Amino acid sequence: MGRTEIIEKVNTVFRDVFDDDRLLIGEQTTAADVDGWDSLKHISLIEAVEEAFDMRFTMLEINGMKNVGEMITIIEQRVV
Amino acid sequence: MNYTELEKNCTRSTEGFVDSCTLAVLGTGATQHLAKAVKGYAYSEGIALDVYDADYNQIDAQVLDPNSELCHKSPEFTLFWLCTEKLYEEFCQSKQRSDFADTVIQRVERYWNLVNGKFRTNILQCNFLQLDDRVFGNYGNKTADSFIFQLRKLNCLLMEKCLAHRNVFLIDFCYLQEKYGIDALRDSRMYYVAKLPICTRMLPEAAKQVVDVIKAVRGKIKKCVILDLDNTLWGGVIGDDGIENIQIGELGIGHAFTEFQMWLKELGKRGILLAVCSKNEEAAAREPFEKHPEMVLRMEDFAMFVANWEDKASNINYIQRTLNIGMDSMVFLDDNPFERSLVKSMIPEITVPDLPQDPSQYLEYIKGLNLFETASYSEADRERTRQYQEEAGRAAQQCQFSDYGEYLKSLEMTAKTEAFDSFHFSRIAQLTQRSNQFNLRTVRYTEQEIAQLAGDERHLTRYFTLSDKFGDYGLISVAVLDKQEDKTLFISEWLMSCRVLKRGMEEFIMDELIRTARDNGFDTVVGEYLPTAKNKMVADLYSRMGMQPAGGGRFTVQVKDYAMHQTYIRRQ
Incomplete structure (x- = not known):
């Protein structure tokens, strides 16, 4: 999964969690x-x-990520 | 439903909700997520729940200080959630470990007493997740000095202690641990970074337990299960396969049905009515219950048995009319998705679980729904099925009389009037929680509140029992009378079980209430009708009884002007 794809999917989760389309x-x-x-x-x-x-x-x-970019980087490393 | 959905529910409008209620959440871990989950779950059940979440670890301050926010809010429900992790920290620092559980239970009970001393509430006490530190390994189970020994003991002590506290209800988080396992329930990362004892993924399940108890305490309970037969209570089709070939008993897949029947029979013993609704010839449908040696359920376990070729929705309506209980208190179990969807669309109020395709999964699925939560249990529950069967006997007798008065006379009814006594507190509280139709003001009481009323000089309390030649109805009506100024007695609650309607019992009770007023020196009796969605049947009760409308749903009568009724009920 590429970085753009990940960020799109993360965005969907954000929209759901923050209830903001x-x-x-x-x-x-x-x-x-x-x-x-x-x-x-x-x-x-x-x-x-x-x-x-x-x-x-x-x-x-969980405690250390400073921005969404860092979150994406971790996901990128773990998801094949 | 996941946690995010529940959180969204918290911001949705509850305008138009009939049910509303208040809850305070107090805990030793982070409780904010649970508070939100409970509020959101209540929303999905149609309850507008106002939740006050006390700050982290504020229990002592909140329950001790009469000016605390908790006491100021005096919520209808107060939930205590003490997390096991905090308990463990305390355990590690304690010297006398073998009496650790006793020390903690004393503290918990003190919380209950402090709250009870300050305001009227129902206490919801979560039991402790059983986190085993494994310091002693399996040996911990035979060592009073181990944490797991003390923890399990503590959970047992909670059950024992709350027996004596009528307004304390346990929330069984241990059930969740048994069902899902501690690794699913708890996430160490989330405990360390946020002090969250149950991870958000499992909070909807935890919230369900809390809301289930709240609903039961508020009288929203199931009273009856209507059962299909073929492939629901046994494997196969009785009409095609015959009694020798249906699957039931120890062997093979029949075992799944046997266990399912055993569980239903237990429900029956607990006071849930069982009824059959089957598309079959009646004789064929009855045969397995009468003749099959391995059938667990028998004809006497059913309050009603309906087998014919009518559509199921009509038959369910017939069952509901005969048993005379609310449609929303009934559950319909059928393996056939077509029948389920028909019943769902024709009767939206009834609960129709989507049974799994595989019969081996019926029981676990149904248990998981926790449909039969209750807030009371009494002797009367065990008698319920028999009482409804007696009712069928009366209906048969009625057909023999052309004159209704003659019929009533033939029943040889006897009734008794008493003030509330401790033997009957639980049954009285239960009636106030269960009765919806013949209920003038629909005030719900817990056992504790009933006990308080009984000892309170400002009220007169009465309960009524009825029996006839077919059997004993037991305690079927409750009245609470408030002493007011100007020699006035106000009927602040009067309800009656619908099973005894049209027997002259309402006239008998009204006469008794007037006698009570007269004997205690009151001149005037005032009644009030507060309409709900379900109690229309008593809208004109007081007028029918001879009282005068006084506006605003109130009715009044002078004791000296009241004309006693003629009934066929003997006073005992």
Whole structure:
């Protein structure tokens, strides 16, 4: 799965989790850019992304990812 | 439904919802996700649930301080969720390990008492997920100093302690652990980074348990299961295969049906009515229950048995009319998707589970739906099927009389009036939770509230029993009378089981209420009708009983002007 494909799919998950059909995310998007992306939402977001891609982040990654780009990179490494 | 869906539900409008309710969530871990899941799940069940989520680890402050937000809100339900991880930290620091469970249960019980002392609520107590530290391995089970020993003991103590607290209901998270396993339920990463004891993927299941209990306490319960026969209660088709060839019993796939029947029989013993609705010749349909040696269910287990070639929706309507219970309290089980979809479309109120194709999966599937949650259990439950069968006997007798009065006379009815007593608290509470049609103000009480009413000088309480020559109906009606100023007695609740309608019992009870007023020195009796979707049948009850409309749904009568009724019921 290519990076563009991944980001498209991640965007779908974001739209579902944040209940916003027009939400558009990019590599540089951070929690500060998305309305409602707090620490609580972060947990349900992570679980939803994991389910969509059938992969797991480590604890360090959950806590450490700085923007959507980093999330994509991890997914890229784990999903064949 | 996944967690994201539930979260979305939380922001949806509940305008037009008839059911609304309040809940507070208190815990030692992160409770925000559970609070949202419960709210969202309640939404999907048509309940507008207002949830107050106390901050992380705030239990003591909330239950001790009479000015806390919790006490200020006084919610109808208060949920305690103590997470096992926190308990383990405490265990590791404790010196006296062999009495750890006793120490914790004392604290939990103190929470209950503190809350009960401050406001009226129903307490929902989650039991503890059983996280085994494996420090002792299997040996932990025979070592009082091990965590798992104390933890399992603690879960048993919870069950024992809540026996004595009528308004405490356990939420069985351990059931989820048994069904799905701890690895599915819990995600260490999410506990470490967010103090989340159950991962969001499993929270819808956890929320369901909470909402199921809330619904049961509020009287939304199932009372009857209507069963198909061929390929539902046994394998094969009785009309084609004959009694020798249907599959039931220990051997082969028949075993799945045997276990399914055993489970249904247990439901029957618990007070859920069983009825048959089958497309068959009646004689052929009855034969296996009468003659097959390995049949678990027998004719006496069914409140009604309907086998003919009519469509199932008509037959279900007939069963509902005869048993006289709400359609929304009935469940229809049928292996045939065509019949299910017909019944669903004709009778939207009835619950029709989509049974799996493979009969070996029936039982697990049905158990998972948890349709038969209850908030009470009493002696009367075990008698229910017999009572409905007696009713059929009465119906047969009625046909012999052309005059209804003669028929009533022939029943040789006897009724008794008593003030609430402790032997009957649970049955009385249960009636207030179950009765919807003959219910003037539809006030729901828990056992604890009934006990309080019984001891409260400001009220007079009455319950009524009825028996006749066919059998004993038991306790069938409840009235609560509030003493008001100006020698006025207000009927703040009156309900009656619909099984005893049209026997003169409502007249008998009204007369008794007037006598009660007179004997206690009251001049005036006031009643009130609060309409709901289901209690139309008693809209004009007070007028029929001889009371005068006083506006706003209220009715009044002077004790001295009241004319006693003639009934065929003997006072005992």
